[in-house]
Amino acid sequence: MCGLQVEPCSRCENPSVIHQPYSGQRLCGRHLRASIRKRVSKDLRNQLSLPRDARGPDGTPFRILAAVSGGKDSAVMLFMLDDILGKRRDIEIVAGVVDEGIDGYRSPSIDCVTELCSNLDIELVRVGYEDIGYQRMDEVVRLMPEIADKNPEAKGMMPCSFCGVFRRQSLNALAEKTNAKVMSLGHNLDDMAQSILMNLQKGEVERSVRLAPHTNNPIEGLPPRIVPLRWIPEQEIHALAMVLELPFFHGECPHALGAQRQTSRNIVAALETNTPGARHGLLHSLESIREIYSRHGTANQDVKLCTTCGGVTSRDICQSCTMRSWLNEQI
Numbered sequence: 001m002c003g004l005q006v007e008p009c010s011r012c013e014n015p016s017v018i019h020q021p022y023s024g025q026r027l028c029g030r031h032l033r034a035s036i037r038k039r040v041s042k043d044l045r046n047q048l049s050l051p052r053d054a055r056g057p058d059g060t061p062f063r064i065l066a067a068v069s070g071g072k073d074s075a076v077m078l079f080m081l082d083d084i085l086g087k088r089r090d091i092e093i094v095a096g097v098v099d100e101g102i103d104g105y106r107s108p109s110i111d112c113v114t115e116l117c118s119n120l121d122i123e124l125v126r127v128g129y130e131d132i133g134y135q136r137m138d139e140v141v142r143l144m145p146e147i148a149d150k151n152p153e154a155k156g157m158m159p160c161s162f163c164g165v166f167r168r169q170s171l172n173a174l175a176e177k178t179n180a181k182v183m184s185l186g187h188n189l190d191d192m193a194q195s196i197l198m199n200l201q202k203g204e205v206e207r208s209v210r211l212a213p214h215t216n217n218p219i220e221g222l223p224p225r226i227v228p229l230r231w232i233p234e235q236e237i238h239a240l241a242m243v244l245e246l247p248f249f250h251g252e253c254p255h256a257l258g259a260q261r262q263t264s265r266n267i268v269a270a271l272e273t274n275t276p277g278a279r280h281g282l283l284h285s286l287e288s289i290r291e292i293y294s295r296h297g298t299a300n301q302d303v304k305l306c307t308t309c310g311g312v313t314s315r316d317i318c319q320s321c322t323m324r325s326w327l328n329e330q331i
């Protein structure tokens with residue numbers, strides 16, 4: 001005998017594509033799509049309170065910038081936003097991609113993004129690190145040893161430490177360029193659970209409180225971020241991307257050395273196997289903590305303005321200006 005018996009969907013007779021141990025259900029492609037759409041719609045209503053007509057006083061539609069990367073998560077996020085909000089004439093969805101300048105990795109993923117946006121008929125805007133005064137990541141990685149020699153603060157930093165800061169600035173630049181009122185990110189439930197756990201183990205609860213969505217605690221000067229897929233497990237997103245045949249890129253970044261993220265990923269996966277629903281539990285815990293913070297009004301207390309660029313920061317000179325000056329020293 002060969003071949004595995006595929007269990008049927010819990011809601012119809014079709015073969016299932018996913019098993020949810022936390023709910024005991026198995027779902028076929030059609031019911032997986034319906035189930036994810038329902039959960040995303042419900043949470044979108046929590047994260048984004050829009051009037052019946054969201055247009056501005058001058059009649060321009062309310063713009064949502066969907067930050068896409070070419071991966072499965074942002075592909076499903078864009079698909080779902082379009083599916084749920086795409087018909088509203090008072091809302092406009094624009095996709096934005098950040099080009100980090102990483103050979104062999106970024107260009108195939110940008111091809112996927114371009115194909116997806118063309119399939120969905122959504123405008124795509126791009127910004128590269130070199131467009132906003134940094135350098136391509138490949139070049140940054142080449143300069144890192146010299147930067148670390150001259151700047152003690154840079155010692156031990158990984159490529160992702162730079163890239164994370166530059167990406168945030170690039171996303172803000174995209175939001176400004178597209179005049180977006182809200183930015184939508186593709187984080188899934190596993191990403192959220194991993195971040196919450198990593199912040200907890202470092203004692204950085206405030207960092208978790210500041211995670212998106214920013215509906216109730218927007219950071220001044222920045223468009224609030226929403227995370228429509230935050231309650232959807234990664235595996236279900238992957239399955240849906242396959243079912244919908246969305247173009248997405250599987251490759252790994254050559255500079256990825258995310259050992260800490262990987263450990264956290266393994267721990268969250270083990271927790272979930274032992275106790276199905278653990279990822280939901282971690283996110284529910286954060287929601288409760290956030291609720292307590294909002295009642296006491298203590299979040300965002302350490303927000304200041306950078307003395308160089310005027311951007312929001314928790315220090316005198318923001319991390320991105322510091323890193324830009326390190327790079328400029330090398331030229």
Ligand code: SF4
Pocket residue numbers: 100137159160163164253254255256257
């Ligand atoms: S893995 Fe690190 S260096 Fe590569 S794109 Fe992601 S953040 Fe940037």
Ligand SMILES: [Zn+2]
Pocket residue numbers: 009010011012013014027028029030031
């Ligand atoms: Zn079904």
Ligand SMILES: [Zn+2]
Pocket residue numbers: 306307308309310311317318319320321322
């Ligand atoms: Zn600055």
